[in-house]
Amino acid sequence: MYSAEQMEFLKVRAGYIWWMTPDEALEFPNRLIAQIMDIGVASDVGKLESLFSRHQLAEVIRSAEIGQFQPKSWSFWHRRLGLVGPSDSMPEMPVRKCGINEFIPRHITDGMRLKNVK
Secondary structure: OOOHHHHHHHHHOHHHOOOOOHHHHHOOHHHHHHHHHHHOOHHHHHHHHHHOOHHHHHHHHHOOOOOOOOHHHHHHHHHHOOOOOOOOOOOOOOOOOOOHHHOOOHHHHOOOOOOOOO
16 A cells, blocks of 8 residues: 555654554554644655655545544645635534533533534
8 A cells, every 4th residue: 555665754753653652553554644644743744745645645634533633734634635625615524423412411511512513
C-alpha cells in the first residue's frame, strides 16, 4: 500500500503517536498520517504532501475515526485536498453513534447545543 520511502518517513515520525511504541504505530500507518495531518509541524506536513499523493491523503481523511482530527485541521485538509469547494459546506466530522442524552441528565443538557449527537 505504501512505498518503502513513505514507510521510512512514517518510521522517523512514529513519535506522533506517543502512546504506542514506534513499531506499534507503524502497524497503523493511516492513523499516523492522520496524526501528522492534525498536529504535525510545518516541515513534516510539507514532506508528507511531497511523499503521499492527494488520493492517499484524501483516503486518510475519508476514513478518519472519531477524534483523529480537530475541527480546524478537518476543514483545512478538506479544502487543501479539494474535497470541498469554496462555497460547499464542510462534511461533518466523525461522531459517536450512541446518544449522549442517555448518560447526561436532561437538566444538564437543556440549552446545550448538541449538534451531531445521534
